[in-house]
Amino acid sequence: EIVLTQSPGTLSLSPGERATFSCRASQSIISSYLAWYQQKPGQAPRLLIYGASNRATGIPDRFSGSGSGTDFTLTISRLEPEDFAVYYCQQYGSSQFTFGPGTKVDIK
Amino acid sequence: EVQLVESGGGLVQPGGSLRLSCATSGFTFSKYSMNWVRQAPGKGLEWVSYISSSSNIIEYADSVKGRFAISRDTAQDSLFLQMNSLRVDDTALYYCAKIRNAKWLVDAFDLWGQGTMVTVTS
Numbered sequence: 001e002i003v004l005t006q007s008p009g010t011l012s013l014s015p016g017e018r019a020t021f022s023c024r025a026s027q028s029i030i031s032s033y034l035a036w037y038q039q040k041p042g043q044a045p046r047l048l049i050y051g052a053s054n055r056a057t058g059i060p061d062r063f064s065g066s067g068s069g070t071d072f073t074l075t076i077s078r079l080e081p082e083d084f085a086v087y088y089c090q091q092y093g094s095s096q097f098t099f100g101p102g103t104k105v106d107i108k
Numbered sequence: 109e110v111q112l113v114e115s116g117g118g119l120v121q122p123g124g125s126l127r128l129s130c131a132t133s134g135f136t137f138s139k140y141s142m143n144w145v146r147q148a149p150g151k152g153l154e155w156v157s158y159i160s161s162s163s164n165i166i167e168y169a170d171s172v173k174g175r176f177a178i179s180r181d182t183a184q185d186s187l188f189l190q191m192n193s194l195r196v197d198d199t200a201l202y203y204c205a206k207i208r209n210a211k212w213l214v215d216a217f218d219l220w221g222q223g224t225m226v227t228v229t230s
Contacts, residue, residue, distance in 0.1 A: 035217070039153075044222055045220055046220075047218045049216075050215065050216035050218075056218060090153075090217075096167065097214075099153040102152045
């Protein structure tokens with residue numbers, strides 16, 4: 001099973017600031033089968049990024065993903081008030097899909 | 109409208125069983141692989157099970173292997189999760205989730221339901 005580690009656990013930032021999230025895998029993820037999701041309280045997760053760097057339909061371009069192998073990054077260029085949430089990475093390149101523990105972004 | 113609607117959750121004693129359902133609409137269900145994902149109260153996401161579009165490939169998380177069974181019914185456009193030998197640590201909100209691209213066996217999950225709550229307690 002591929003284990004995903006996310007850092008930091010919590011990010012305290014202000015609207016307008018840049019947010020950077022890290023996701024590290026215990027082994028290489030094939031074909032960059034890495035996704036990022038956003039989850040707000042009481043809501044289902046929402047797909048942001050697939051294939052490590054492709055924005056999902058309807059996702060604003062302030063969200064970007066990068067990385068390959070074992071190290072991946074999600075960046076929000078300028079935080080909007082609606083971006084304060086929990087962000088999860090997920091790998092779907094092995095038979096046991098796994099999620100990272102999440103990074104919470106809260107208002108500073 | 110494209111949507112997934114889960115049902116079947118509830119309160120059950122340890123060792124009991126439940127069958128979850130996920131009704132789909134707005135897309136060609138038969139073409140897409142599907143998944144179940146759960147989230148314990150206040151915790152993160154845990155992938156539970158996967159089934160390919162033709163049901164020929166099925167995968168489970170180690171934590172549920174041998175106890176849970178995923179299935180699908182194209183005639184009903186529905187996904188199911190039979191959960192047996194339930195444990196306290198199976199308590200969670202259970203989501204069904206569709207993969208993004210029908211041409212692929214695996215992909216990111218682009219459509220989620222709102223979930224159905226399963227509580228296992230004595």
